[in-house]
Amino acid sequence: MRVHYPRTAHLPWSPGATADDVRSGDLSGLVGRQVVITEKMDGENTTLYRDGLHARSLDSAHHPSRTWIKALHGRIADRIPDGWRICGENLFARHSIPYADLDGYFYGFSVWDGDRCLDWDATVRFLRGVGIPTPRVLFRGVFDGDERTLGKAFRLDLSRQEGYVVRAADGFAYAEFGARVAKWVRPSHVQTHTHWMFAEVVPNGLGSRAPLWAVRSGMDVGATELATALGLDGDVPKPDETLADAYARLDVAGCFGSPRLIGAAAALLNERRRADAIAELVVPLGLPMARRVGDVVGNARRLHNALDDEQRRAGLVRMAFGTDLAVLHAVSAATAPHAAAREHVAWSVLIAEEAGLLPESPLPDFQAACREAFAGLPERAANRCWGEARELFAQGRVTSAEEAVAATWRWRDGDYPQLTHMAGISGSGKSTLVETLAKTADTEVISLDEIRTARGSRTDQSANQEVLHEGIRRTESLLARGVSVVWDATSLMRSARTLVDRVAARRNALIEHRVLIVPADDLAWRNVKREHPVPEDVLAKQIRRYEPSYPGEAHRVWYHYSGDGSPAEGQASDGDVLADAPWED
Numbered sequence: 192m193r194v195h196y197p198r199t200a201h202l203p204w205s206p207g208a209t210a211d212d213v214r215s216g217d218l219s220g221l222v223g224r225q226v227v228i229t230e231k232m233d234g235e236n237t238t239l240y241r242d243g244l245h246a247r248s249l250d251s252a253h254h255p256s257r258t259w260i261k262a263l264h265g266r267i268a269d270r271i272p273d274g275w276r277i278c279g280e281n282l283f284a285r286h287s288i289p290y291a292d293l294d295g296y297f298y299g300f301s302v303w304d305g306d307r308c309l310d311w312d313a314t315v316r317f318l319r320g321v322g323i324p325t326p327r328v329l330f331r332g333v334f335d336g337d338e339r340t341l342g343k344a345f346r347l348d349l350s351r352q353e354g355y356v357v358r359a360a361d362g363f364a365y366a367e368f369g370a371r372v373a374k375w376v377r378p379s380h381v382q383t384h385t386h387w388m389f390a391e392v393v394p395n396g397l398g399s400r401a402p403l404w405a406v407r408s409g410m411d412v413g414a415t416e417l418a419t420a421l422g423l424d425g426d427v428p429k430p431d432e433t434l435a436d437a438y439a440r441l442d443v444a445g446c447f448g449s450p451r452l453i454g455a456a457a458a459l460l461n462e463r464r465r466a467d468a469i470a471e472l473v474v475p476l477g478l479p480m481a482r483r484v485g486d487v488v489g490n491a492r493r494l495h496n497a498l499d500d501e502q503r504r505a506g507l508v509r510m511a512f513g514t515d516l517a518v519l520h521a522v523s524a525a526t527a528p529h530a531a532a533r534e535h536v537a538w539s540v541l542i543a544e545e546a547g548l549l550p551e552s553p554l555p556d557f558q559a560a561c562r563e564a565f566a567g568l569p570e571r572a573a574n575r576c577w578g579e580a581r582e583l584f585a586q587g588r589v590t591s592a593e594e595a596v597a598a599t600w601r602w603r604d605g606d607y608p609q610l611t612h613m614a615g616i617s618g619s620g621k622s623t624l625v626e627t628l629a630k631t632a633d634t635e636v637i638s639l640d641e642i643r644t645a646r647g648s649r650t651d652q653s654a655n656q657e658v659l660h661e662g663i664r665r666t667e668s669l670l671a672r673g674v675s676v677v678w679d680a681t682s683l684m685r686s687a688r689t690l691v692d693r694v695a696a697r698r699n700a701l702i703e704h705r706v707l708i709v710p711a712d713d714l715a716w717r718n719v720k721r722e723h724p725v726p727e728d729v730l731a732k733q734i735r736r737y738e739p740s741y742p743g744e745a746h747r748v749w750y751h752y753s754g755d756g757s758p759a760e761g762q763a764s765d766g767d768v769l770a771d772a773p774w775e776d
Contacts, residue, residue: 322408
């Protein structure tokens with residue numbers, strides 16, 4: 192059944208309302224509610240269904256500006272559930288406002304399940320899953336119905352913005368539309384003499400991020416174009432043939448939206464070091480997604496090797512808490528260097544299927560249930576219980592949140608110390624972050640550089656084993672007394688981190704990793720400016736050896752990115768019960 196999109200009423204103070212427009216005389220359906228205000232886009236209202244599409248008019252005929260959106264619909268139609276519809280703006284043809292930096296030619300602003308409009312968060316999640324961007328959010332909060340409040344919250348550039356739309360953040364019925372949605376339009380919005388449908392079609396411009404959204408929607412973007420969109424300099428890391436193979440495998444595995452983009456980027460960067468891949472992608476993709484690409488890059492190579500079958504299941508479960516296994520296996524198979532490696536990947540798929548991890552993973556439901564079960568606990572206890580439950584699940588010792596609660600009762604009081612383990616290359620900003628972390632009550636810092644200094648020289652590397660053992664001895668002594676510890680050292684490799692973490696495990700401590708990610712070029716110029724720079728060859732060796740912690744390597748893992756000298760921004764990994772998992776991105 193086709194449904195006409197309702198007319199959106201103008202806010203009382205909207206200057207762009209004409210005599211034919213509807214004005215909202217009653218804002219009681221919005222005032223006092225949590226609302227989302229988005230930029231109003233200047234395009235053609237369009238609705239997509241599983242079996243077709245139409246513009247505002249249900250019998251809209253063909254127009255050249257609708258060709259692109261028909262191609263988009265062809266790619267995503269199978270992912271629109273029966274009875275659902277996507278409403279948005281077709282921005283292919285220029286109307287009164289020219290756009291030069293669009294993420295795509297279609298922006299979605301609402302998703303309907305029958306006569307029910309999804310809440311905003313569910314709308315964004317669904318649209319991202321099919322590869323459709325949403326308009327820019329200008330404000331989110333409680334709406335007081337006062338124009339002056341909105342004027343303080345954001346400003347519009349009326350030369351390139353039509354206006355804004357206010358909608359209730361929660362879902363609502365079709366019959367409630369008039370009370371839950373309203374708009375503001377600039378004065379004299381239409382500034383052309385000829386209606387756009389009867390004029391020559393002038394396409395709007397796509398921006399640098401458009402290929403990334405195209406990949407999400409199911410388009411096979413070439414290696415060179417994708418590398419450019421990701422901001423990668425120099426030669427293309429992987430040829431089109433490898434990327435095409437990855438696309439095909441991702442599609443067969445049902446990986447669309449962000450998982451498809453993660454897989455494509457990982458296939459493109461498969462020969463990069465994991466730390467480098469993360470650092471290169473933080474700017475175009477954001478830290479959470481960049482880290483997920485890095486995890487696929489690192490883990491895909493692991494699957495190329497023969498592994499003990501008894502260990503592989505637990506290992507796959509651990510990987511699955513931070514990585515979509517369907518994406519991982521698709522990329523691993525596409526980038527396998529020889530037939531034997533492909534056989535190992537195929538065997539890994541069979542084990543994952545037998546363990547119930549593919550095609551539909553049970554982990555999102557398990558994590559969500561544990562999140563609810565541990566919600567009333569202090570943050571330290573919640574993360575400890577989740578970390579323990581996650582490992583018990585990997586070992587096959589618990590299968591439900593109820594069993595996880597019963598198995599983690601001894602950590603629910605939070606009465607134990609914490610080891611905060613820093614990991615990062617020299618000059619990555621560990622010391623600055625340590626200063627902040629050390630302000631927590633009952634927390635001491637163990638710095639290997641300070642131990643060296645006390646022995647005579649900060650730069651003396653001749654007694655590293657003695658310095659390490661002295662640091663470990665002090666750490667164990669403090670943890671035994673219930674004092675939390677921040678371990679300040681490079682801890683570049685997992686083997687080095689394990690030595691300290693085992694001590695913390697013996698002393699029943701919550702183990703948290705703080706992982707610093709910095710581009711290699713930034714590390715080089717930072718090193719020159721440091722009070723105690725390390726030799727260039729030492730820095731280069733550190734960069735080569737750096738293996739950032741994976742999600743699940745500790746009870747809790749935080750990633751911090753600091754580029755261009757900016758302060759480190761942190762993001763909890765998927766190993767944190769309070770964080771979103773990769774399938775929710």
